[in-house]
Amino acid sequence: MLIAGGGVAGTATAMAVRRAGHDPVVFEAHRAGGADAGAFLVLMAGGMAALREIGASAPVAHASSAATGLELAGPGGAVVTRRSYPDGSGPRTITRAALYRVLQEETARRGIPVEHGKRLVGAETGEAGVTARFADGTSATGDVLVGADGLRSPVRRLIDRAAPEPRYTGISVVYGYARGVPAAPGIYRMVRGRFAAFGCTTGPDGVTSWFARVPDTERSREEIAGTTSEQWRELARRAVSGDGESLSPAEIIAASGDDVFGDHAYDLPSVPKWSTPGMVLVGDAVHAFSPAAAAGASMAIEDAVTLARCLRAQPDAPSAFAAYEAERRAPMEELVAAALAHDAGRVEAYRSGTRPA
DSSP states (O other): OEEEOOSHHHHHHHHHHHHTTOOOEEEESSSSOOOOTTOEEEEOHHHHHHHHHTTOHHHHHHTSEEOSEEEEEOTTSOEEEEEEOTTSOSOEEEEHHHHHHHHHHHHHHTTOOEEESOOEEEEEEETTEEEEEETTSOEEEESOEEEOOOTTOHHHHHHOTTOOOOEEEEEEEEEEEEESOOSSBTEEEEEEOSSOEEEEEEOTTSEEEEEEEEEOOOOOHHHHHTOOHHHHHHHHHHHHTTOSSSSOHHHHHHTEEEEEEEEEEEEOSOOSOOBOSSEEEOGGGTOOOOGGGOOHHHHHHHHHHHHHHHHHHSSSHHHHHHHHHHHHHHHHHHHHHHHHHHTHHHHHHHHTTOOOO
16 A cells, blocks of 8 residues: 555554555655644644554653643633643644654554655556656555645545645644743643634643734745744734733743744645545545644544544445545535634634734
8 A cells, every 4th residue: 555645644544554454655755754844733632542543642642742721711811711631631732743753653663664755746547556656756556545645635636637726714823932931831721812813832841832823815835935933923923912911922922932933724625536446535635624623633643544444344445435535524524614714704804904903
C-alpha cells in the first residue's frame, strides 16, 4: 500500500493499516519533518481515543500537555461557560512539528518505511496496481494509493480532475508563545471577542500558547510568506484590542517575542469523489476544516482508523472505500459547515467595513 503524505493523516493511516494486515510505505514530499513552522494544534478526546486504538497514544501524550479545564468568556472577560476534565480527557496542546516528529518516529519504530523527498506528481492504475510517480524521477507500485497529502492534495486531483479547490474562510490564524504570563495554567481559556476569537493555555513549562482567529483579506502565498512576526503580532493585537479583563488577550500577545506565526485558513466544503477502485483520500485531502472546529488532526486520525477497519471488514478495496466514505462523509461535511459558520459573523462585519480600532 502506498501512502502519499507523511503528516498526521499519513502516519496514522500507515500504523492503522499495518495492524489490519497491510504493508504500507509512506512517501513524504518534505525532506524532513513536513510540519508547519511554529503552529500548534489541539487534540481532542476522539483523536486520542483513535491513537489508543492503534497503540500510538502514549508517545503523543508524553509530547503534549493536557488541559484540566476549559473556560469560555465573552468580549468583556466574563466567563459564560466552564468545564472541567479531572480524568485527563481534556484537550491536549502540541506543536505540529512535535506531533509530526512523534508519529513519524513511531511509524519508523514499527518498521514501516517512510521515504522523504518524494513529492507525488502523478499516478497510473494498471494490472499490477497503482504506480505512483515522484518529482525526483522515481516511482513505486502498490495495490492502492492513499492520498494523505493535505489541503492541496495531488491525489485528490488524480481521483477527479474537476475536484474543488480549497476555499478561503476569510480568517487568518495567528499563533504565538508568551513567557512570564501564566494566563491560564492548566486551563484552556477561550475569548469570543468583538472582532476575533482568542484562545490560550499555559503549559507545565510556563509558556503560554495562544492563537487568534482574525478576519482578514486574502493575500497571495508570497505575501503570506513575507509577513513578519511583528506584522502578525500587530494584526492579532489590533483584532483583540479591548477584549478581556485584567490579563487581556492584547497583553498576552504583547508579551510574545519573535515566535509569532500566521497563515490563512482554508476549508473544503464538499469533495464529490473520495475514491476510485485504486485510490482513496483521508484527512485534509478530503475534508479540511476552519480552525474554529479544533478538529483537523483528530479527524484525520479517526479517518485512518475507520479506513483500516473497513479494509479489514470488506472483501476488497473498492468495497472498503465505499464503506469508509459512507461512515465519514456526512459528519465531516457537517463539521466543515459548522466551523465556517462559527466565524461567519466576524467575517461579514469585516467585509462590510467594520475594522478593529
